[in-house]
Every structure is written in structure tokens, then in C-alpha cells.
Amino acid sequence: MSEPTRRPATGYEAPPLRPGELARWSWRQLTSMRTALILLFMLALAAIPGSVVPQEAVDSLRASQWRDQHPQLTPVYEKLGLFSVYDSVWFSAIYILLMLSLVGCIIPRLLVYWRGVRRRPPKAPRNLTRLPQRRVYETDEDPDVVLERARALLRRRRFRVEVVDDAVSSERGYLREAGNLLFHLSVLIVLVGFATGGLWGYKGGVIVVTKDSFANTLSQYDDFRAGALFDPVKLSPFAFTVDDFDVTFIRQGREAGMAHKFSAGLTYQASPSSQQRETRISVNHPLHIDGTDVFLISHGYAPHLTVRNADGSIAWSGAQPFLPEDSTFRSFGVVKVPDASQKSGSTQIGMEGEFYPTYGFIKGKNGGPFSAFPDAKNPAISMLAYRGDLGLDDGKPQSVYALQKKGLTPLKKADGKPLRLDLGLGATATLPDGLGTVTFDGVSRYVKLQISHTPGQKIALGGVVLALIGLLGSLFIRPRRIWVRARRDGGRTTVEVAGLDRSAGGDLSNEIDALTASLRPASTTPEFPEESS
């Protein structure tokens, strides 16, 4: 059978063009398609490093860990923007170039299409044998009768039809190019939506211990990232209390210990003056408060600790969230006591260590404490303690999850070894040198919430949906032309049916056959197919 029609390099070809024009036009198209192709490859390549190097915007903790582990590479990577690939100059340059190329490509095509849409189907080529699909038969009917029937048949098949001289010209599938243009335009819409969210939106994370409250102001966030044009005054003034947190742990199987069905009960107010409401949020079911969403991301434990001075007065007391280090919820945390006292006056105490929801201990050289299960069945903490200067007064912000050990000295036991406080639930340990005591009072759960406001989501979504519709049109509508010519030839009428499929990988033979079959009255000479490639 015939070769598939090789289409010209362009999506749409305006029919009658003079050779010079055609050459120039195709050349332009060709080069820009190449450029687009190369830019697409560059975009794909440029996206890769962002999946290998931890991204600041995706996981800042991992990014900073990576920096600590690779002190030599870090400055180089930083220069190259490898910790925020998707905001980097070079990544932006590629997609901006691609968009420019897209605009430069679309506008001329829109114009061409606009003129082409209303154009009548092109006249039949003088020589139909050149076309990839062609059928011929002879009949006694008058050519006009044949042409009229062809016209009607093609009209019924929703072709645009024109009769010129001895031939019917017809064309359909104009929407393919429209679909293609819609697709490419929609890519721009998606980008606008994406950029809107990036520029005006914000995303913040906060850990809230159960029974505690949160009000939506900048100072309450643990981490906060906002777009360049975001205005903190615009934070919507809601507040909520985390009433409780529920979780079930799978107890057996390979995924034992996996937490599931977790949900948090919230009491919230959309603004200080509005009514209090209650709700439950869980994974996949966020809370929407006027354009802002509150998502439950994860959870963990906050041990309650109390540090008492030697005289029994409380130096520090509270629930301090510890960050899970693995799926058993062995968690790491830090306690900072800025106003402690010792015999010689006031001092500061810092403690760091781990929390084990279900404490277990392996003896031996490589052993040590571990958590046997993520649920708080037998909670315990194990911490090292320090005294000295916590470094809080130098004005620099400090993480609550790390001790700055520069000004601190470890507390020692009588035998000179570092003092390790191993506390079961309710236990109290005494610190040396009259520093007082530490008590492990209890455990609360905390939830990690993500609060985000992303304007332009609807624009982006609308854009991709339009893009998809355009794409379907562009891929599955088959633009095609069919010509029927009838000529009186020595007392008989020779009818030629020929067609051109203009889509990529199209094949018209079925359609031409069907048309020929219905065009031909029952009693004519047997048709003979004729094809050329």
C-alpha cells in the first residue's frame, strides 16, 4: 500500500503560495520549529539537576544537611543556583526563550490560520494521479449528475465543498490547526497561572502541639516562603486551636508502623470577629478559609519537660516538639533554658537528644537506645546537657532545633564522663553542681501544618484543561482534501476520486473507498483502483 503522506514541516500550509514566498515561509517555519525542538530538549535537561540536588524550596532541611556534608561543593553549587534550579537564571532563560519562540511561532500561524479558515477549498490539481489516494471508474452518467451527487455526498460528510469547472473540491478538518494553536496558547496561560502563584502566593509551615493555637501572622510560622510581590498585610486573619490528633499505626506486615488515618480536630475562626467553628482535617482533606488552605502534612511528638532550679522554682517548662528521624519516630530535639540558676549565680542550660516513643535498648558495642514502634507505648528521652551561653543574645536568629555549642560546656558526671539524662515517663534526674533537676512530665502529639495561599490556581488549571482540549483536536482531527473530477471521454464519463490526508500519519484510503462506493451507481464498469505514491 502507499507510503503515508509526508507532510510539510509546518502544521498548516496556506494553499497557493508563490515559490519564493513558500521557500521563505517554510524556511522561517523550519528554523523556528528546530529552535523550539532544541529548547524543549534543553528544558528537559535543565530540569534534571533539580531532582538530584536537594532544593531549598522543596525541602530546606535536606538542602542545609547537604550543604553541611559538602562544604567544598556548596559555594560552587550556590553560584550555579543548584539549590533552587527552578528559579535560577539559566532555567528561567530557557523557558523564557521557549515562550518567546512560542509567541513568535504562534502569531504568524494565527494570522495564516485566520485567513485560511474562510478560504474556499483549493481547486483540484490538474493532474490527480499525483495524489497518494486515487480511484477511477467509468460510467454512462452525465458528468454534471456525478458532480452534483459528489457535492451532496461530501456535504453530508461535513466537508466544505466547492464546484469548479469539471471538479468538486472539498476540505474538512480545519479545527486541527485551531486545536494546535489553542494548545500552544494555553501553554502560555498555564505559565501565567503558575507565575501568579509564584509571585503573589505564599506557603508556610508550622508545628502546633495539640491544645495550642495558631493565628495567621508572619511571626507564628516556623518557615515561610512568599513570592516577590506578596504583601504580609494581606494574610487573612484567621486563627485556630488544634484540639486533638488521631492516628492509627499498622501493627503487622511489611509496612508495620506505618501511620494511617490521621486527622486533627480544629476549632477555628475566619477572623477575630467571626463565629467559632469546628472541623477535622486529614491528609487529602484540607481546611479552606477564605482563599487560604490549611493542610495536615505530618505529625510527631512533643515531650513535656520541666527544669527546676535547686530551690524548686521552675526555670523552664513546656512541650518541645522533637523532629522524627525515621519511621519509628525516634525523634531529635533541643531544649533551651535561658534563665537557669546555679550556686554562683545565673546561667543558661541547653539539652539535646532523642525521644523514643517505644523505648528499647540493645546492649553491646554497636547497640544503644532505639524506638521499637512509632506509637507512644513506652516513651523515654535520652539527652546530653550543657551549660554556658546559648548564644541567644547576639541578635542572630537561631533554630530551635539546634544548639549553638560555641559558648557551651558539656555537663559531666563525677567520673568525668559526659552526663546523659535517660528519663522514662515521670522520671526526674538531678543535674550536677546545684543546677537543679529535669523532669519528663508527659508527651503530647503535634501536627505539622502547611498553610498556603496560591492565587492563579484556577488560571493554571483552566490553562491545562484548554491545552488538553486543544491537544486532542490537534492530534485527532484529520485535515483532508478530496477532489472528484468527472470528464466526458469518448461517450463515457470518467470519474476520478482523489484525496490528500494532511495530518501526520494519516491514511485516507478507507474514506476514499467509501466515497467512491456510494458515488458509483450499481451498474457501471468494475472500478479499478489506482494508486501512486
Added chain:
Amino acid sequence: MTHSQFELLSNQAVAACAVVYFLAVLAHFAQWAAGRKVEEPVEQPVGVGAAGSGTPLAATPTGPTTIDEPERMELFGRVGLSLTVVAAFVHFIAMASRGLASDPVRVPWGNMYEFTLTGTWVVVMGYLLLYRRYSLSWLSPVVTSFVLVTLMIDVLVLYTPVVPLRDALQSPWLIIHVVAAITATGAFTLGGMCSALYLVKERWQRKHEADGSTGRGYLARLPELPVLDRIAYRTHAFGFPIWTFAALIAGPIWAHYAWGRYWGWDPKEVWAFITWVVYAAYLHARATSGWKGRSAAVVALVGLATLWFNFVGINFFFGSGSQHSYAAPEPVAVVRTLE
């Protein structure tokens, strides 16, 4: 039946269908072994009435040297195809009972083992559905052996006992997203096979043109290059909008509900995007002169590589770095600052 009985049934059905696929592979190898002795089909003008979709029927040779061989080919081909149909049915039972084995009952798309189980089934179904339309008998040995090998790897490396879905996966968007992603993956995989065969045949043809010989055997019976190219294009063109939907619509909507952002440049998302861009490049390449045929086929295979890498590689190499990793707990990234 109890949940654990369903689990057992599922495991047995996987084993059973693998055996049947194995027999199908043998049948198809026998078919093409028989075909080596048969002369290449002679291209015949196809009459108006007989015109199919324009693909020559490579598997119906018309100029036999011996009488039995084409018949044997045909017989083995039929046996292979029937075995594949049976295997696909058993394969489906394996999938369905996997879902029924969970308590509560769920869709069988909770981990990589299950994704692979379903993905291979989609490949087989795609092949069976298109078998007639594109006269795919030449694709049979490739599809059956691919599915057999993938299933074996799935069972040996990825097997996971049935557990409930983790919370992030419990969403109607999971079903929509995963169905679309797996369907597209199946289509791209089939398309990739055609593109790979295109490249192989193209090389083979060039070699034979160079030394003036005519080839025989399996490659000679593959459809003509333009036909291979067209079938590859059509499968990719079918897969691309579905992938667009899966990766750029359903995925982000689900991510919005699960993680509070619709697009976060998480490694899995990055690679889904890369795959999308590469396949967009494939469609462009086919429309760019100088990139047609061979280059386009190479681009298609690059696309397939990124797709599979995303599926397999991300989970193994990036571990907890991706929220889409189905093993580790979600990382908690907090740096609270005291003023």
C-alpha cells in the same frame, strides 16, 4: 472468600499467568522460527474492498516456498495469541484479587508491585486491542517476552504483601491519576517497542542496501519503515494527551489536596515533567524535516527511558527525598527561628 485467601489467589494467579505468558512466548518464537524458512511476502496491490487501514499484512505471506511452513507459522501465531488472551484474563484476576485482598477493599494501586502488575496488563490489553487493526503479529514475541520478564522482576524484586493504602493515596484522584498514568505508560511502552523495532529494521535495511542482499527472517517480516513509524506515532499520540492529563491535571489536583501545593518540583514531578517535554519534542520532531523517522524514534525511546526511570529510579535512588516515595515517612522540614 477471606482477604488472605484473595491474597493467595492473587499470588497464584500471577504465577499462573506468567506460565501461560511463557508458553505464549515459546509459541511466538516457534512461529518466527518457522517463518525463517518462508520467503518474504510479496507486496501485492490491495483491492478497494480489501483495503484495511493501510498496513500491509506482514504475517500473511503470499509466496511460499514450502506449503507447510506458512501454515505452521499461522498455527503457532494463533496458539500464541490465544495463550496471550488466556494469560491476560488470569493476569486480570491477579490484579482484581489483589484489591479484594486488602481490608478494606481498595484499588490495586498502592505500591510498585501493584503498579507494575497493572502496567504490564495494560500493555497486553493495548496490544490485544490493536492486534487486528494494525495486524500486530510481528509485535507478539516482543510484547509477550517483555511482559514475562517484567512480571518476573516484579515478583522477585518488588513483591510486597497486601497492606492498606497510606493516607496520601486515599483519594478519588488517586484512581483517576493512576489509571491515566498507567494507561499512558502502557501506550508509550507499546509505542516505544515500535520505535525500537523501527531503529533495528532501519539499520538492518541500510546494511542490506549497502551489500545488495535481501534479508530474511523476522526483520524482513516487520512492516515497512513508514508503517512502523506510523503505528509508533499513533500509539504515542494516543498516550500523550493521557499523560498530559495524568501528570499535569490529575496529579497536581491530587498533590494540592495531599500536600498543599499543586506543583512542588518534587523529583517525581520533575521527571514526569521531563517525560512530558521529551514526548512533546517527539511530536515536534516528527513534524520537523531532518528529524523524521530515525531521530524521532530515538527521541521516543529517550522519552520511554525517562518514564521508566521515573517509575523505578526515583523510588530507589531518591528514597525519602521524594514525597512520592512509597516507603519512607514524609520528611519534616522545619527551621524555627527565635528572634
